[in-house]
Amino acid sequence: MESLNKSEEAPKRKQLTPLEKRFLQYGLKDFSDPEMIELLLCHALPCKEGEKLTKEVAKRYQTLRQFLAAPEEELKQIPGMTPRCILYIKLMQTVPEISLREEIVGKSAYKEPQEVFDYLYLSMRDLKKEILKVIYLDDRNQIIDIEDLFKGGLDGIHIYPREIQEGAIKHKATGLIFVHNHPSGDCTPSQNDRQITRDLVFIGKVLQIKVLDHIIIGDNKYFSFADAGLIEKYEDDFLNLRLRKKLVIAKDYK
Numbered sequence: 001m002e003s004l005n006k007s008e009e010a011p012k013r014k015q016l017t018p019l020e021k022r023f024l025q026y027g028l029k030d031f032s033d034p035e036m037i038e039l040l041l042c043h044a045l046p047c048k049e050g051e052k053l054t055k056e057v058a059k060r061y062q063t064l065r066q067f068l069a070a071p072e073e074e075l076k077q078i079p080g081m082t083p084r085c086i087l088y089i090k091l092m093q094t095v096p097e098i099s100l101r102e103e104i105v106g107k108s109a110y111k112e113p114q115e116v117f118d119y120l121y122l123s124m125r126d127l128k129k130e131i132l133k134v135i136y137l138d139d140r141n142q143i144i145d146i147e148d149l150f151k152g153g154l155d156g157i158h159i160y161p162r163e164i165q166e167g168a169i170k171h172k173a174t175g176l177i178f179v180h181n182h183p184s185g186d187c188t189p190s191q192n193d194r195q196i197t198r199d200l201v202f203i204g205k206v207l208q209i210k211v212l213d214h215i216i217i218g219d220n221k222y223f224s225f226a227d228a229g230l231i232e233k234y235e236d237d238f239l240n241l242r243l244r245k246k247l248v249i250a251k252d253y254k
Contacts, residue, residue, distance in 0.1 A: 033064040044085040053080040069126035097123050124181040124217045137175035144171045161203045168209050178214040187218030201234035
């Protein structure tokens with residue numbers, strides 16, 4: 001790791017700032033977004049520089065959430081932003097996500113639905129591009145692992161049964177839940193979302209792996225294909241398709 005120059009060294013001070021004292025006494029209650037940003041930045045910079053940088057940040061971002069979700073390349077364009085500041089910001093993004101993930105792995109996806117949603121929402125809400133995740137479940141619907149399956153828009157996505165099968169075998173999973181985000185914040189499924197979900201259910205049927213749901217994450221809300229009755233409908237479509245094929249084969253043999 002490259003050594004930091006003096007301006008990038010962590011501030012060394014014995015006295016707490018007024019904001020730090022207030023935080024220790026009352027937590028973040030009644031803190032404004034700029035005050036929370038200043039509290040964060042003053043851990044990476046001397047206070048005067050932290051206050052100055054907070055003003056620069058306020059020119060670009062309306063809320064703490066927008067600031068924490070900003071890409072690294074964007075942060076580098078802010079005057080006074082140092083590598084140490086960016087490190088602190090990335091830690092603030094990553095640590096809560098890891099903590100929530102550890103909370104849900106090993107638990108039932110259905111007994112702790114709010115915890116599962118909290119993790120998915122935190123990890124996907126501010127993404128600029130769509131990501132398709134897969135949650136691997138055991139025969140008791142407990143979460144084994146969560147992985148990113150595909151990054152980028154779902155339009156034109158090619159779903160390969162082998163990848164799904166290999167992931168399920170690797171994790172010894174008997175059930176799958178697929179999750180993707182809508183960067184627009186609107187979780188209404190598109191026609192393409194519906195077709196992909198139908199394809200995933202069909203692939204699961206062929207591989208004898210249960211596809212339990214496909215969830216779309218929006219802005220503090222979600223859409224569940226299972227809750228909407230669509231997973232069951234696609235399963236029926238598959239069975240009807242197989243039945244029709246059997247009838248055609250039987251007719252050909254007459």
